[in-house]
Amino acid sequence: MFPIDVRDIRPIYEQIIDNIKEQVIKGILKPGDQVPSVRQLASMLTVNANTVTKAYQQLERQKIIETIRGRGTFIAHVTTKQVNEDELEDIRKTLKSSCMQLYYMGFSKEDVVKEISKIYEELIREES
Amino acid sequence: MFPIDVRDIRPIYEQIIDNIKEQVIKGILKPGDQVPSVRQLASMLTVNANTVTKAYQQLERQKIIETIRGRGTFIAHVTTKQVNEDELEDIRKTLKSSCMQLYYMGFSKEDVVKEISKIYEELIREES
Amino acid sequence: MFPIDVRDIRPIYEQIIDNIKEQVIKGILKPGDQVPSVRQLASMLTVNANTVTKAYQQLERQKIIETIRGRGTFIAHVTTKQVNEDELEDIRKTLKSSCMQLYYMGFSKEDVVKEISKIYEELIREES
Amino acid sequence: MFPIDVRDIRPIYEQIIDNIKEQVIKGILKPGDQVPSVRQLASMLTVNANTVTKAYQQLERQKIIETIRGRGTFIAHVTTKQVNEDELEDIRKTLKSSCMQLYYMGFSKEDVVKEISKIYEELIREES
DNA sequence: GTGGTCTAGACCACG
DNA sequence: GTGGTCTAGACCACG
Numbered sequence: 001m002f003p004i005d006v007r008d009i010r011p012i013y014e015q016i017i018d019n020i021k022e023q024v025i026k027g028i029l030k031p032g033d034q035v036p037s038v039r040q041l042a043s044m045l046t047v048n049a050n051t052v053t054k055a056y057q058q059l060e061r062q063k064i065i066e067t068i069r070g071r072g073t074f075i076a077h078v079t080t081k082q083v084n085e086d087e088l089e090d091i092r093k094t095l096k097s098s099c100m101q102l103y104y105m106g107f108s109k110e111d112v113v114k115e116i117s118k119i120y121e122e123l124i125r126e127e128s
Numbered sequence: 129m130f131p132i133d134v135r136d137i138r139p140i141y142e143q144i145i146d147n148i149k150e151q152v153i154k155g156i157l158k159p160g161d162q163v164p165s166v167r168q169l170a171s172m173l174t175v176n177a178n179t180v181t182k183a184y185q186q187l188e189r190q191k192i193i194e195t196i197r198g199r200g201t202f203i204a205h206v207t208t209k210q211v212n213e214d215e216l217e218d219i220r221k222t223l224k225s226s227c228m229q230l231y232y233m234g235f236s237k238e239d240v241v242k243e244i245s246k247i248y249e250e251l252i253r254e255e256s
Numbered sequence: 257m258f259p260i261d262v263r264d265i266r267p268i269y270e271q272i273i274d275n276i277k278e279q280v281i282k283g284i285l286k287p288g289d290q291v292p293s294v295r296q297l298a299s300m301l302t303v304n305a306n307t308v309t310k311a312y313q314q315l316e317r318q319k320i321i322e323t324i325r326g327r328g329t330f331i332a333h334v335t336t337k338q339v340n341e342d343e344l345e346d347i348r349k350t351l352k353s354s355c356m357q358l359y360y361m362g363f364s365k366e367d368v369v370k371e372i373s374k375i376y377e378e379l380i381r382e383e384s
Numbered sequence: 385m386f387p388i389d390v391r392d393i394r395p396i397y398e399q400i401i402d403n404i405k406e407q408v409i410k411g412i413l414k415p416g417d418q419v420p421s422v423r424q425l426a427s428m429l430t431v432n433a434n435t436v437t438k439a440y441q442q443l444e445r446q447k448i449i450e451t452i453r454g455r456g457t458f459i460a461h462v463t464t465k466q467v468n469e470d471e472l473e474d475i476r477k478t479l480k481s482s483c484m485q486l487y488y489m490g491f492s493k494e495d496v497v498k499e500i501s502k503i504y505e506e507l508i509r510e511e512s
Numbered sequence: 513g514t515g516g517t518c519t520a521g522a523c524c525a526c527g
Numbered sequence: 528g529t530g531g532t533c534t535a536g537a538c539c540a541c542g
């Protein structure tokens with residue numbers, strides 16, 4: 001599967017969320033694909049099952065996966081998510097914090113744009 | 129001073145850090161300017177003095193402010209911070225998470241670039 | 257564990273820092289070893305948990321220990337720390353103060369060298 | 385006179401103590417020499433008079449200066465100070481902390497000895 | 513159970 | 528008056 005880094009700043013459940021999202025965006029996981037059960041993934045990543053549960057709950061709330069009782073958990077069929085203003089505001093705060101840190105490291109606006117463009121491109125690079 | 133938002137995802141001390149950084153970047157606070165004492169700022173924001181202390185300690189470690197014994201706390205004289213690879217890697221992870229969230233909201237690469245450009249520009253608007 | 261001396265000139269959190277550093281240097285604590293949890297150490301030393309937290313935070317900043325979310329705190333895997341000129345200058349000032357005190361007690365250069373050699377040797381005695 | 389560095393880790397009163405001790409050790413100030421009055425030194429260094437008072441009190445307790453009522457303050461006539469075991473123990477703790485810091489910066493015993501020798505020599509270099 | 517955040521409040525060192 | 532240290536204790540996030 002994918003690696004969990006216990007030293008990562010992000011909590012483990014967020015790493016799981018980010019990894020699955022990334023695989024969906026990159027097309028590695030496609031709508032209808034089954035994802036491992038909570039217990040399977042927990043043992044694959046050697047993390048606590050509660051941690052995977054938390055990640056799956058959030059992914060489900062975000063309509064990225066869906067659980068069908070008795071059958072398992074699957075990648076949802078894409079429904080472009082509508083813009084949530086509160087969430088967007090939180091993202092902006094995060095971006096602003098990152099910008100300030102980069103500013104202090106001497107990054108110009110162009111440097112920042114270059115950085116984020118590269119990140120976005122790597123994400124949606126067709127069939128990675 | 130500036131508002132503390134208890135509903136903000138960021139802890140209070142981080143909001144304080146971000147706000148002061150922002151004022152320095154925008155040139156509202158200049159090198160040598162005195163910032164409110166721990167107790168003053170605490171009562172202005174109606175937060176506990178320890179919370180302000182924590183924010184100030186981190187700002188001091190980042191060389192953004194400096195404390196002069198018995199006199200108070202001041203904006204540091206700029207010393208361009210050198211790039212820390214570990215820190216940069218953490219920022220990249222944060223940017224990637226934000227990109228994925230924005231992608232799910234339907235933001236194209238151009239939209240994301242526009243968004244971050246606006247944020248960066250607002251930050252340095254008044255020739256810092 | 258180790259004793260806290262309330263009469264010591266150093267604050268408690270510094271005594272904790274120094275004690276753990278010493279155990280690491282002496283090889284009593286090895287990379288990967290778990291150190292007591294904040295609460296455990298606090299009750300062992302009968303000090304407040306916040307005091308231990310402060311010591312651990314500084315040790316973490318110095319890359320001597322690392323915290324793994326929900327699992328505990330561990331001795332870091334050694335990464336030789338690079339020389340920080342500012343820090344070195346501070347150490348030199350401290351050494352100079354000590355030298356002057358010793359000079360007044362009648363210590364010759366050879367006495368001082370003998371003293372510090374003994375201290376250093378006791379530190380690394382058991383092949384760390 | 386001598387410079388006070390408000391950014392120095394040492395409190396101002398300690399800087400004053402250290403500076404006067406240093407001048408005595410180096411022979412710049414000799415037994416019987418008059419030192420500035422508290423108010424004079426305070427205005428020379430632009431520090432608070434209480435700070436100078438504190439420094440002078442400690443220097444007097446250490447028999448390095450002596451105050452003659454109505455006449456002023458003078459460098460004391462040398463009387464080799466006897467070794468105070470408690471004080472020596474404190475110095476050892478300080479030296480140990482410094483050794484540990486230097487050890488973490490990669491200093492060998494020889495490096496540390498070289499460092500402290502240089503500091504001691506610069507101190508007693510005849511007529512600096 | 514683990515550490516992180518925050519409060520209220522005391523006391524101290526420095527100036 | 529300024530920040531630094533420390534306590535007691537609450538509540539939260541993560542696992």
